[in-house]
Amino acid sequence: MSPDSGAAVGTRVTVDAPPELAGWAGAATAIHAIQQMPMPVTLRLHVDGHGVITIDLAFNAYEWSRSLSDFSLTPDSVRVETEPGNPDTPSIDLPGRPLDPLLYAIGWRAFGDEPAPWLVDGHRYRLRRWPSLSELAIGLDEVRMIAMLGNAFATADELAAAAQIPPSDARRLVNALSVAGILRRTATAPALDAEAGSRGGAPASTGLFARLRKKWGR
Amino acid sequence: MEHIILFAGPMGAGKTTAIRSLSETPVISTEAANTDLATADKATTTVAMDYGEIGVTDEEKVRLYGIPGQRRFDFMWRILRDRAEGMVLLVHNDHPDPVNAMREYLIEFADLCQRGGVAIGITRMDVRPGPILTDYTDVLERERPDLMVPVLPVDPRDRGNMEMLLMSLIANIEMRGSYGRVFA
Amino acid sequence: MTVMATRPAVALHKDPFVQDLATTALHDLTDRCPRVRYATVLTEDGFEVDGVPAYEDDRLSSMSSSMQALSEAVARELALGPARCLIVAADAGHIIQLRIPGQQLVLAAVFELDEPLAEALGSCRFAAERFAAALASR
Numbered sequence: 001m002s003p004d005s006g007a008a009v010g011t012r013v014t015v016d017a018p019p020e021l022a023g024w025a026g027a028a029t030a031i032h033a034i035q036q037m038p039m040p041v042t043l044r045l046h047v048d049g050h051g052v053i054t055i056d057l058a059f060n061a062y063e064w065s066r067s068l069s070d071f072s073l074t075p076d077s078v079r080v081e082t083e084p085g086n087p088d089t090p091s092i093d094l095p096g097r098p099l100d101p102l103l104y105a106i107g108w109r110a111f112g113d114e115p116a117p118w119l120v121d122g123h124r125y126r127l128r129r130w131p132s133l134s135e136l137a138i139g140l141d142e143v144r145m146i147a148m149l150g151n152a153f154a155t156a157d158e159l160a161a162a163a164q165i166p167p168s169d170a171r172r173l174v175n176a177l178s179v180a181g182i183l184r185r186t187a188t189a190p191a192l193d194a195e196a197g198s199r200g201g202a203p204a205s206t207g208l209f210a211r212l213r214k215k216w217g218r
Numbered sequence: 219m220e221h222i223i224l225f226a227g228p229m230g231a232g233k234t235t236a237i238r239s240l241s242e243t244p245v246i247s248t249e250a251a252n253t254d255l256a257t258a259d260k261a262t263t264t265v266a267m268d269y270g271e272i273g274v275t276d277e278e279k280v281r282l283y284g285i286p287g288q289r290r291f292d293f294m295w296r297i298l299r300d301r302a303e304g305m306v307l308l309v310h311n312d313h314p315d316p317v318n319a320m321r322e323y324l325i326e327f328a329d330l331c332q333r334g335g336v337a338i339g340i341t342r343m344d345v346r347p348g349p350i351l352t353d354y355t356d357v358l359e360r361e362r363p364d365l366m367v368p369v370l371p372v373d374p375r376d377r378g379n380m381e382m383l384l385m386s387l388i389a390n391i392e393m394r395g396s397y398g399r400v401f402a
Numbered sequence: 403m404t405v406m407a408t409r410p411a412v413a414l415h416k417d418p419f420v421q422d423l424a425t426t427a428l429h430d431l432t433d434r435c436p437r438v439r440y441a442t443v444l445t446e447d448g449f450e451v452d453g454v455p456a457y458e459d460d461r462l463s464s465m466s467s468s469m470q471a472l473s474e475a476v477a478r479e480l481a482l483g484p485a486r487c488l489i490v491a492a493d494a495g496h497i498i499q500l501r502i503p504g505q506q507l508v509l510a511a512v513f514e515l516d517e518p519l520a521e522a523l524g525s526c527r528f529a530a531e532r533f534a535a536a537l538a539s540r
Contacts, residue, residue, distance in 0.1 A: 100351075132355075132369060143386055146386075147386070150393065208280075212272070212388065213385070215274055216381065246479060247475070248474075250447040253413055253506060254447070256413060263447050265467045265468050286468075291467075
């Protein structure tokens with residue numbers, strides 16, 4: 001989807017994604033592009049076999065008749081429809097459902113183990129705010145990585161090394177947080193010190209977090 | 219080794235309930251009859267502290283202290299916050315002004331927030347859906363950009379919810395200690 | 403038929419009947435113990451019903467409420483039965499407090515150092531028991 005599609009204001013636009021952006025990749029790319037726009041936009045994601053997800057970015061909410069546990073890992077198609085929103089009038093019945101879990105789930109699945117195409121190699125990322133993901137059954141590895149990105153800039157690979165988890169998981173996390181629209185990026189932050197956790201802090205394997213995790217078998 | 223985590227927040231937010239959900243031992247509570255029902259429709263209120271604990275190992279405990287919500291007991295806040303490593307702040311969404319209540323507690327416990335960490339649980343979002351979560355996080359981002367704060371909707375009766383909030387707090391405290399805040 | 407529990411029309415610490423009896427109890431105490439620096443009747447959740455002499459710092463009610471609850475909790479945890487009284491012995495004076503028997507009320511008094519503890523405690527008990535009896539007659 002291109003922001004420069006030339007569609008007139010007030011026009012609903014449906015976009016067929018190119019093959020490399022099929023499924024959630026197309027939806028994630030559309031969401032990311034729209035998040036860069038100053039004007040409010042409503043998206044409708046027609047998820048093959050799973051109904052329509054209506055997203056009102058201006059009001060940070062969405063509507064969908066299904067549970068996120070019904071979230072299809074690989075839908076056959078996701079058709080993206082957009083229309084200009086209204087900053088004063090929601091396009092869904094408020095309060096709707098909070099966006100973080102939906103956007104996170106889309107971002108996690110959209111690009112497999114690869115970074116999202118808009119993420120620049122060498123740039124580092126940090127959270128603007130903590131994501132609210134109560135609706136999702138995220139694991140404690142993700143919680144720990146989220147905490148790292150809340151307190152330091154890092155690339156996905158630096159995050160993986162510091163958290164002692166596979167790079168693919170770190171890339172998915174960065175993708176997910178980016179689609180959720182809560183990452184800040186920089187080209188100038190120093191490299192994350194992967195050893196910092198072992199010096200006076202709490203290493204992944206031995207801090208209170210790790211000990212509680214072990215106790216609770218998670 | 220002990221780790222002290224404070225549970226703070228306005229009266230009725232669910233602090234005592236949250237500690238009961240997490241504690242492995244019977245909670246020692248100091249509930250008194252609420253004689254001022256006009257102010258809060260609640261049969262009892264905490265007047266000193268609640269105490270619960272999680273045994274991490276044979277030699278390590280996480281001690282959970284719940285403080286009274288009313289300001290007339292703020293001397294208890296001062297006694298307990300000096301010993302705490304971190305704080306779980308619970309705010310109920312049907313509070314008359316929940317976002318401002320959050321703000322006031324963050325000011326009151328500024329030192330603890332700065333040196334340790336805070337995680338915020340918004341309770342009773344099923345009772346009153348607004349404010350929405352971004353109403354809280356927007357204020358935090360605007361007024362306290364130095365403070366990375368987990369803000370999660372929680373049901374204090376749900377052990378899973380409370381474990382996630384507690385683990386988010388502990389992860390944040392550890393990462394803050396390891397990496398500080400590196401800004402571009 | 404369902405019997406609905408009714409909320410009291412007025413908060414306990416604002417109830418004129420309770421206030422009058424509290425005033426009487428406090429005078430009972432100060433008449434017997436002239437070396438009372440300050441005495442108060444408070445609700446168990448920390449609201450002052452009355453205090454003598456008039457006192458600007460109202461923290462004593464809140465602090466006494468906390469101490470009462472903590473002491474009762476400790477006695478309960480140690481299976482010692484109901485806590486009868488709490489005594490704080492400090493360099494410059496003593497605090498004695500005890501629950502008005504059967505009520506959501508506490509009597510707390512700060513005594514000068516030279517007031518013998520046994521007399522202070524006895525006077526507090528006397529005042530508390532008379533207060534309880536008067537409340538029961540309502």
